[in-house]
Every structure is written in C-alpha cells, then in structure tokens.
Amino acid sequence: MGRTFLESSSLENADVAVTGGSGFVGRNLVAALADIGKSVVVVDLAPPSPELAALPGVRHMRADVRDYGETLLALRNVDTVFHLAGNASGTLSVEYPRFDFQVNGLGTCNVGNACVELGVRRLVYLSSAIVYGTPQTCPITEEHPIRPFLPYGASKLSGELTLRSLHEAIGLPVVIGRSFVIYGPGEDPRTAGGEVSQFLRWQLNELPIPVVGDIDRKTRDFIHVADLCAALITLADAGTAGEIYNLGSGTEVSMRELADAVAAATGRPAQLQADTSQLEDSFRLVADISKIRDIGFRPSVALDKALKELTDRLGAFPELPSTTAVFRRERVEQL
Structure with a gap:
C-alpha cells in the first residue's frame, strides 16, 4: 500500500x-x-x-x-x-x-x-x-x-x-x-448566505430573524x-x-429548529419573521453521507455546541448580514 x-x-x-x-x-x-x-x-x-x-x-x-x-x-x-x-x-x-x-x-x-x-x-x-x-x-x-x-x-x-x-x-x-x-467562525456577513450565521447575527442584535420561505418545510443539512x-x-x-x-452532517434541521437552537445558545427567545413571498428553496436539503463515511469521514461538531461558541465569538451586536436570497431578476438589463 x-x-x-x-x-x-x-x-x-x-x-x-x-x-x-x-x-x-x-x-x-x-x-x-x-x-x-x-x-x-x-x-x-x-x-x-x-x-x-x-x-x-x-x-x-x-x-x-x-x-x-x-x-x-x-x-x-x-x-x-x-x-x-x-x-x-x-x-x-x-x-x-x-x-x-x-x-x-x-x-x-x-x-x-x-x-x-x-x-x-x-x-x-x-x-x-x-x-x-x-x-x-x-x-x-x-x-x-x-x-x-x-x-x-x-x-x-x-x-x-x-x-x-x-x-x-x-x-x-x-x-x-x-x-x-x-457555517462556522470567520464568515463575512456581507457575503455569507447560510442561515446559521444570519440567524445568529440577527438574534444577537435583538432583532426579529427574517426567514425566506416556509419555516417548517424548509430544512437544511448544516x-x-x-x-x-x-x-x-x-x-x-x-x-x-x-x-x-x-x-454534509447527515442531520436535518428545520428553520424553526435552527431558531430554537439559536435561542438556546443566546439565552433569549427568538422571534421569527417569515417571508413566504419566495418559496423556491422551501425544500428538504439533507445529505446522505454513507459514501464518504465508507472512506473514514465522521462529522464531529454538534450544532448546539458550535452555536454557543459562535455566540461567544461574535459578542453583542455584531455586524448584521446584508446578503439576501435572490432567485430571479425583476428586470434583465440589456448588455
């Protein structure tokens, strides 16, 4: 070998x-x-x-x-x-x-x-x-x-x-x-579109958490x-x-479950603000990781523990996320 x-x-x-x-x-x-x-x-x-x-x-x-x-x-x-x-x-x-x-x-x-x-x-x-x-x-x-x-x-x-x-x-x-x-430490809030970083930053600023899509039907593998x-x-x-x-992690988490985990990490209830005008990504996106497990990979970072560490790292009132989900342009500019 x-x-x-x-x-x-x-x-x-x-x-x-x-x-x-x-x-x-x-x-x-x-x-x-x-x-x-x-x-x-x-x-x-x-x-x-x-x-x-x-x-x-x-x-x-x-x-x-x-x-x-x-x-x-x-x-x-x-x-x-x-x-x-x-x-x-x-x-x-x-x-x-x-x-x-x-x-x-x-x-x-x-x-x-x-x-x-x-x-x-x-x-x-x-x-x-x-x-x-x-x-x-x-x-x-x-x-x-x-x-x-x-x-x-x-x-x-x-x-x-x-x-x-x-x-x-x-x-x-x-x-x-x-x-x-x-997700994880070091994401740029100006470009990061993942829900973990965005939810946590909104929560730490004591603001409602905007959720694009269906809060319960939209699930992700973080x-x-x-x-x-x-x-x-x-x-x-x-x-x-x-x-x-x-x-992936092989674990399914809904937007509501993520908000609950963010609330637990920060010690404060989370208020969700659903935007159901865009439902294109309200689906279950979860990985079957059997194939990479077969060659030795094992995910080891639990979401709840990672959220607590990110909360401590970001501190109170971090920079708010500025990336929004866009699935189509309203008007196509002539090139």
Whole structure:
C-alpha cells in the first residue's frame, strides 16, 4: 500500500495548493493543513490574513484562476491541489451570470488543465449540493438527478463535468465533494448566505430573524467548516479518482429548529419573521453521507455546541448580514 496524503512529502517546495485559500473555507483548510505539517501555497487574488501567513510553511501566490498562465504558474511544484476558488453566491450568480461562469466554469477548467499539465497527484474540487436543484428525495444520495435552478448551480456543475471528462479522457486524478450548507467562525456577513450565521447575527442584535420561505418545510443539512475541512482532507487521502461525494452532517434541521437552537445558545427567545413571498428553496436539503463515511469521514461538531461558541465569538451586536436570497431578476438589463 502506498503512502497516504498525510504521510507523503516528496517535494522540497510546497506540496499542497489551496485555490481560494484566503476565503472563508480556504482559510480554515489552510490552517488545518498547516496543523498536520503540510506546506501550503495560498492561491488567491487576496493575500492570506496575517495570522494565516504567520503559520509555518504557508506562502501566497497571487493568481486569478480565469487566467491560465497565472494558474499554471501558481500550481507549479505542488503534489495536491484543493480547488475552492470561485463565486459562492447564488444571489450574485443571478445578478451577474457571466461573471459567475467565468470564475466557476472557466476557472475550474483552467485549474483542471493545469493539474494535467503539471502532473499533480490529486485534485480535490469543492462543488455544491446546489447542483441537485429541487430535491426529489430525502436524504439526497450522489445518484440524485441533477437539475440546478440557479446559474451558480449550473457553473458548479460545469466544473464537475469538465473535471470528470478530463479524468475519463486524460486520467486527471480528481475527486469531487458536493458541500451542503457550511457555517462556522470567520464568515463575512456581507457575503455569507447560510442561515446559521444570519440567524445568529440577527438574534444577537435583538432583532426579529427574517426567514425566506416556509419555516417548517424548509430544512437544511448544516456542516461546520471544521468538519468540511476534515472531509476534504479525507477525499485527498482516501477518495476514489473520478468519484463524487456528498459533504454534509447527515442531520436535518428545520428553520424553526435552527431558531430554537439559536435561542438556546443566546439565552433569549427568538422571534421569527417569515417571508413566504419566495418559496423556491422551501425544500428538504439533507445529505446522505454513507459514501464518504465508507472512506473514514465522521462529522464531529454538534450544532448546539458550535452555536454557543459562535455566540461567544461574535459578542453583542455584531455586524448584521446584508446578503439576501435572490432567485430571479425583476428586470434583465440589456448588455
């Protein structure tokens, strides 16, 4: 049996690259990789935070994944690539679909092609459960039909199809993870659209919590960013090339149940304010994680404990969330 990802260190230079390493998930993944002794290149337009840059073995390569030359240069001399760079906002994809596709579609093609040309050992691509579209079954397995209803879902699916075709045609050693709803410390309230961060910030400001959709019918699978990073490392270590894995907690939580958990974490009743004018996402989005469990992943962060920790970290009256859910534009501007 060959050495695992955690044991391998065949390069004198950095041996792991994280595209989008300065973003929310990227920062956490870089820290997790540094913690297990990996040298990491943060491939991002923005530099890593001072705390991240100070970690042993972490360095920055400025690159725009839409530019193939920059991407190729940034990924030289690495053994493993975690591709996280891209647009993560469904709302932004509705407003600017061309930008969304350039970053998520073209950018992922560039990363995949660069990995082929450079001969990387493993590429792990972070996709999204949004590719499933409106769920037909619950929980959702990786064989669920694919029918995204947002440009963001289409662009993430485009990345999947491109990388899997490179695997079939050229042998690209790619593993794909479809994340469910990610939450945890360090989310930017100006861009974070997940309900956990939004609910908690509204609650800590002693304001009603706006809920888009049906409070009881809308359920989600929330995965803590620490668990997500552990899942991504599991894919690098034990995932099968060409395969897709759901990345979630496997636990279903309704919007009402989330509000109750937020109330318990903050010690104050939560007041919900339902907006039922948009019901497009009032469905059960829950992962069947049997496949990734079979290769060793076990989620370990409980929602109630994580909410208490986030409450303590955010303190009283944190910045309010400013991202809203948009499923269609009222007026399409002429381009």
